[in-house]
Amino acid sequence: MNHLPEQSADRSVPTSADVARLAGVSRATVSYVLNNTSAVRISEPTRRKVREAAESLGYVPHAAARSLRAGHTSIVLLPTARVPSGAFFGRFFTELHEALRRLDYTVVQYGSLGLGPDEAARAWAELRPVAVVSFGEIALTPHGVNVLKRSGARAVVTLGPECVEGAHSLVMDQRGIGARAVEHLIGRGCRNIGVVQPEEPALAPFSALRLAGARTAADGTGARVEPLALACDEKSAAALAARWRGLGLDAVFAHDDEYAMLLMRALQDEGIRIPEGTAVVGCDDTLIGRLLRPRLSTVHIDLVTGQQLAELVDRAVRAPDGTGEQHDVMETWVVHRESS
């Protein structure tokens, strides 16, 4: 814990007691007025006095004290290791936020970079969230789920590559994504298929599984699968493209649409035609892919909408006896365009 200077004692933060004193009433009355408690009736003049006192002091209730007293929070925790980049997660996140807010939850994205899975779960549990929606950048273990539930979380939802015991899991089958791409490429007659492995560490868990799925799909078909390290910059792409002909590949699954754009450009600059020389498949079905020429074939992931997920969370929170554990797998399929 870092040692912070004491908060200004001179201009200290006003409490409900200060409001009560200024309004000439008790703390209880202040609470009743400011929370519009319907169980008790407070006279209009008193209400006004309290409101004015609160206003003039700049009183803001202390969320920690309130939730301590209440015994629960309305926090929905969205752990975020890396900020999900791109249009794919972006819209989803915004939707989810909005929907949860409409349901009167306090949405908190808690950054947990550099924590192990169980450390992270503990850190989240300290906030006593009523629900946790994890996006799989951080692995949530069964033990972690247990810690969260024991700390009072009424819903734990994971949206990741694998289902997690104890949590309501929405499985985004990363192996399946790799498999879909490679099956598609094999179907188009390709036999030597590169699979991009981004060097960005946050993407490693995804790309490793996609590679595994790609291998499974190629198994026994006579096709070859070749991992290709690639950083998200032009130099790296140019270097890869420069040794492309030596690799003897006729297709590549580029991890996502952005990497696909990067690599496609480098290959084109190297004089390699797409899809004749090399077929390219991206992932996420973003706008980029439709704007590229040739138009990019891509793996579409049928992500649940933010609204639906928010409703799922809300149902689990309100359910009488915890969440019925449930596992859904998201569909994935290839959108075939011109690059393959």
Place this chain on the structure above:
Amino acid sequence: MNHLPEQSADRSVPTSADVARLAGVSRATVSYVLNNTSAVRISEPTRRKVREAAESLGYVPHAAARSLRAGHTSIVLLPTARVPSGAFFGRFFTELHEALRRLDYTVVQYGSLGLGPDEAARAWAELRPVAVVSFGEIALTPHGVNVLKRSGARAVVTLGPECVEGAHSLVMDQRGIGARAVEHLIGRGCRNIGVVQPEEPALAPFSALRLAGARTAADGTGARVEPLALACDEKSAAALAARWRGLGLDAVFAHDDEYAMLLMRALQDEGIRIPEGTAVVGCDDTLIGRLLRPRLSTVHIDLVTGQQLAELVDRAVRAPDGTGEQHDVMETWVVHRESS
């Protein structure tokens, strides 16, 4: 008392009192052991007993209770209305998160969609953050800053289009961005300049200011500035491109690189050559721009690094008497490539 197995679905959340009871010590001792308080020395056997009891109960301290007692939190609040999209903010955010974590802050992104500026400031103040770093998607008013400071925030930093009184402001001069783009285009001989106005509401405050800056730059030069509504999808872009020749424009500032890519593609599909027929300038200097053909000219914004911003926050928090209010304007300049 029954010993609870790990997977026991116990209704009540264990507290430090439960740990104390199980370990046969007082709550104070539990606190000392689990916080490694150096002021007191606890015997090793006692420590072990406490640790084991905590472990077996799945005890997790209650952050709200702790910060209530401590009188302050170590929360740095990052309000996020819309999730900043794209590589531009993405890396910045990740950096900032990481750097703040290294400095032992609890980073909380608090979603405040659909709240007015003062409502939002109040909601943030309820969490008693030690610092707030606002990204200008939500306007922070001087009054809002005041509310936050009064609630104990020791640093309020805004990163937005304008400086905010009372806060440490990093000004990303939106007018200047529009002006830079238009000055550049005028310098390239363009006289009829479109300025894209994204239909996405979250971008409106930015694009309106950029348009204003564009107009100022064109004023008295004989150049004409024309706002162009555009949604972030192909249909909208195609529709705009279809009536392009009728607009009589010879240049366009496309708000950002993504809109530039979208519009450039639509114009090219319409048979309009770039830059000869129409010059295009984007903004943010992202990877996309370098991959496009022709390569995209763009307005580069010299954003502070996440590390630097984290250090700024930390300094302000630790400063003996609040933050010295300060205003910095970020530099912007045009990176000239092939599209203009």
Place this chain on the structure above:
DNA sequence: TTGAAAGCGCTACCAG
């Protein structure tokens, strides 16, 4: 209609 007081979980002071 209002007030007094208990107590949420935790830490820090002060006795033993």
Place this chain on the structure above:
DNA sequence: CTGGTAGCGCTTTCAA
């Protein structure tokens, strides 16, 4: 070395 205990700010029951 360890335990008792006060009190952080708030809500809510019970009493006046």
